[in-house]
Amino acid sequence: MYSVVAHQNYRKRERSPRSQNDNSPTGGHTDPNRKLSLYQRIYRYVKQQFHQEKDEETDEFNFHIARYRPEELQKLASKTKFTRKEIQLMYRGFKQECPTGMVDEDSFKHIFSQFFPLGDATNYAHYVFNTIKQKQTGKISFEDFLSILSKVSRGSVQEKLQWVFGLYDLNGDGLITKTEMVDVVSSIYEMLGRATHPTVNDTSAKDHVEKIFHLIDTNKDGVVTIEELVQWCSRDEHVLKSLETLDTVL
Numbered sequence: 001m002y003s004v005v006a007h008q009n010y011r012k013r014e015r016s017p018r019s020q021n022d023n024s025p026t027g028g029h030t031d032p033n034r035k036l037s038l039y040q041r042i043y044r045y046v047k048q049q050f051h052q053e054k055d056e057e058t059d060e061f062n063f064h065i066a067r068y069r070p071e072e073l074q075k076l077a078s079k080t081k082f083t084r085k086e087i088q089l090m091y092r093g094f095k096q097e098c099p100t101g102m103v104d105e106d107s108f109k110h111i112f113s114q115f116f117p118l119g120d121a122t123n124y125a126h127y128v129f130n131t132i133k134q135k136q137t138g139k140i141s142f143e144d145f146l147s148i149l150s151k152v153s154r155g156s157v158q159e160k161l162q163w164v165f166g167l168y169d170l171n172g173d174g175l176i177t178k179t180e181m182v183d184v185v186s187s188i189y190e191m192l193g194r195a196t197h198p199t200v201n202d203t204s205a206k207d208h209v210e211k212i213f214h215l216i217d218t219n220k221d222g223v224v225t226i227e228e229l230v231q232w233c234s235r236d237e238h239v240l241k242s243l244e245t246l247d248t249v250l
Contacts, residue, residue, distance in 0.1 A: 080146055080154075105138070108125055161230050
């Protein structure tokens with residue numbers, strides 16, 4: 001899920017004829033992978049990288065990693081909604097991409113770009129990275145990655161929306177302004193690139209936000225709170241369904 005704000009009509013548009021005036025950033029793509037959420041793509045990527053490995057119960061966390069070593073497998077399983085086997089599989093993929101055990105922002109952007117070759121994922125990856133990184137180190141550990149993935153893919157609707165809200169609340173003040181929403185939606189348009197139809201222009205993101213911001217900002221004070229976002233999403237069955245699709249089994 002890139003965001004419920006930029007893609008609130010994704011499922012509905014998938015099943016209906018497309019209007020020539022539709023400026024939604026999700027329409028018209030022919031690549032079947034475009035129907036997958038980002039986190040489903042991460043699952044698929046990890047599986048493709050290691051599908052030939054034996055399905056063993058070997059504890060991958062016994063391998064040494066320079067500078068950083070994750071918590072024990074059982075502890076991670078108890079803290080997340082993933083099984084031991086799923087964590088092992090994800091750890092292999094994580095270690096393959098990040099042999100030091102920690103991901104900095106440049107590496108994160110590089111990984112992200114592999115999922116969106118038709119556009120520029122730099123800005124969106126930056127926003128996502130900021131929702132996961134440790135304040136002390138400015139990097140992402142395997143625990144950080146696993147924790148956020150557990151919430152977004154297997155968590156409650158409230159947990160998923162809490163993460164979405166944090167993605168748009170760029171300055172972390174507990175409020176989303178129209179400018180912040182435009183910045184994030186613009187980054188999504190940039191990331192999708194040529195996968196959008198009709199082709200987006202310089203005002204597409206702003207136009208999209210203008211259409212929906214007032215629907216979310218129910219008290220018309222110019223900012224969106226987490227309560228307003230939850231209320232708006234709970235009224236749209238297509239948004240709720242899109243959140244449910246993140247509950248994917250490896």
